[in-house]
Amino acid sequence: MRRLVSFFLRNWPLKLGAVALATILYGGLVLSESTLTWGGQVRIETIDPPPNAAVGAVPVEVSGIRYRAPIEVARRLTNGSFRAYVDLSGIEPQPRGESVRLTVQVEAVDPAVEIVDYEPESVEILIDPLVTREIPVTVDEGIIPDRLDVGPPQVQPPSVTLSGGSSRVRSVRSAVARVGIDGSAINIDEEVEVELLDDSGNLVPGVQVTPERVRVRISVAPSIETATLPVRPLIEGDMAPGYVLGSIQVEPKSVTVSGAETDVATLGLVATEPIDVSGRTGLVEVEAALDLPPRVNASGTETVSVLLEIVPDEGAQIFQAGLRLASTEPDLAYTVSPSSVLVTLSGTLPVLRGLDVGSLLGTASVAGLEPGRHEVPVDIEPPPGTEVEAVEPGSVVVIISEAPALMVSPAPASSPVPETSSEALPSGVLPSAAPAPTP
Numbered sequence: 408m409r410r411l412v413s414f415f416l417r418n419w420p421l422k423l424g425a426v427a428l429a430t431i432l433y434g435g436l437v438l439s440e441s442t443l444t445w446g447g448q449v450r451i452e453t454i455d456p457p458p459n460a461a462v463g464a465v466p467v468e469v470s471g472i473r474y475r476a477p478i479e480v481a482r483r484l485t486n487g488s489f490r491a492y493v494d495l496s497g498i499e500p501q502p503r504g505e506s507v508r509l510t511v512q513v514e515a516v517d518p519a520v521e522i523v524d525y526e527p528e529s530v531e532i533l534i535d536p537l538v539t540r541e542i543p544v545t546v547d548e549g550i551i552p553d554r555l556d557v558g559p560p561q562v563q564p565p566s567v568t569l570s571g572g573s574s575r576v577r578s579v580r581s582a583v584a585r586v587g588i589d590g591s592a593i594n595i596d597e598e599v600e601v602e603l604l605d606d607s608g609n610l611v612p613g614v615q616v617t618p619e620r621v622r623v624r625i626s627v628a629p630s631i632e633t634a635t636l637p638v639r640p641l642i643e644g645d646m647a648p649g650y651v652l653g654s655i656q657v658e659p660k661s662v663t664v665s666g667a668e669t670d671v672a673t674l675g676l677v678a679t680e681p682i683d684v685s686g687r688t689g690l691v692e693v694e695a696a697l698d699l700p701p702r703v704n705a706s707g708t709e710t711v712s713v714l715l716e717i718v719p720d721e722g723a724q725i726f727q728a729g730l731r732l733a734s735t736e737p738d739l740a741y742t743v744s745p746s747s748v749l750v751t752l753s754g755t756l757p758v759l760r761g762l763d764v765g766s767l768l769g770t771a772s773v774a775g776l777e778p779g780r781h782e783v784p785v786d787i788e789p790p791p792g793t794e795v796e797a798v799e800p801g802s803v804v805v806i807i808s809e810a811p812a813l814m815v816s817p818a819p820a821s822s823p824v825p826e827t828s829s830e831a832l833p834s835g836v837l838p839s840a841a842p843a844p845t846p
Contacts, residue, residue: 442523445472447486451511451530455496461572461613462495463506463533469513473523480519490514491525498534506531535572542569542582544601544621552590556631558665559706560586560595563622567601571614579603579611584623594702595625626704632671633706635663640695640713641678644685649756652684653718657711666703674703682713691715719755723796726750728767728787730803734774741773742806748785754793762790771803778807 448468456462469491476484493509509532513525544567546560562584569576584599598620603611638657646652662677679695694710728750732741748769752759767790771783784802789795 442473442475443481445474445484445489449486449489449491449513452490452492453495453532454492455494457495457498457500457534459537460500461533461535461537461575463535463572463613465493465530465532467527467530469511469525469527472513472525474515474520475523476515476517476520480517484517484520488516488520489522490516493530493532495532495534500534500536506533533572533574535574537570538573538576539568539570540576540579541566542579544582544584546623546625547583547585548625549585549587551588555588555590555592556628557588558626558628558631558633558704561624561704561706563624564618567621568617569603569614570617575611575613578605579614580606582616584621586623586625588625588627592627592629594627595623597623599623624704626665626667626702628667628702630668631665632668633663633665634671634674635661636674636677637661638697638711639676639678640711640715641681641698642684642715643681644683644687646684646717647686647688649720649760650688650717651720653716655716656714658714659708659711662697662708662711663706664699664703665706666700670700670703674700677705679711679713682715684715684717687715688717691717719757721754722756722759723751723753724759726752726762726764726767728769730769730771730785732805733770733772738810739778740808740810742808743771744804744806745800748787748803749799750787750795751797751799752789752793753796758790758792762793766790769798771805773805773807776805776807778809781805781807 448470449472450468451465453462453465469489472489491511491513493511495509498507498509508529510529511525511527513522515522543565544562546562548557548560551557567582569579569582581604583602583604585602586595586597586599588595599622600620601616601618603614603616605611638659638661640655640657642652664671664674664677678698680698682691682693682695684691692712692714695713696710697705697708699705726749727747729747730743732743735741750767750769752762767787769785769787771785773781773783776783781804782802783805785798785800787795787798
């Protein structure tokens, strides 16, 4: 017994220290293998979403994460040390935008951390086919002060395009642009953000709007006058020579304008911005902006379509034409007075200006006429594209006589050739002259 007591008491400090160290090591081992619970919340991500699909937000976060980790690792953990996600690979969008229940995966960034348990193990996520839809923009003017007249709102562009999940896009009932009108009677002209509302007037999230902002213009005045006025195109510039403006077509022919009563009352019509027709011919089609006073707006449109028809101008011109005797007899002599006539031709100016004057010739027929004095009418064949309006004089005097017999005798060596007078041509063509100036 004495030996046993002596054994335990020998080097007792060393033995006591060994027992304490063993106790500490065992406690650390037990503590390191214990399950710990993380008190924070981790957002659930979605990975590998299907193409052409809108994925709804995960409504919950992962909490109550139970894990095992060494003490020195556990002391360094934060919310960023955990990652929660659902894998959407292979998931097909539901035709009617129904929810799909998927398993939640939780991982630790540090491989020394072992995940034991967490909540929730699965979540429902809305996976919707992507669709697009066009919807008109409605202007919400709010409460309009008393004694203030407001013109019809103009929105540019008048509609927007929605894109997103089919269920969310279907739930949109109106696209609203909100403006505020105060008692200062200042016109509204501003860029406004478009809001998407459902049947209950609540905002619809998760839908993309293109464009996100629209331009809203509203005429505001103490007294607003509205009038429907005709549209008159304003033409400027010189058309090609010989051409005039034939017809003008405007679409729409009239526009409705609104503005201050004093401004609208002075308008009898609405002119367009100047349309330049310099050197133009044929059909000219343009989109012309309306030229409105500063405080007057047009409802529905800011431009009109104008179709101009530029046609050749028509007129008349006097020409001097030579004469030709038709159906003459070889044994008769003919004297014509006068030897030319004035012819008035009508047609388009480009044709009249391009006439070959030398080809213009009057004809006087002497068929069957006996010797003597005769008044013979003059016939003019008009060139293509023209008409004969008048011939002055309409007839000429033709004196017919018998041609003298010619005596044949030997000619002297140097006999001069007698000149032929234009006053007596057996079968005459009288020379034509240049065109006379138009009076």
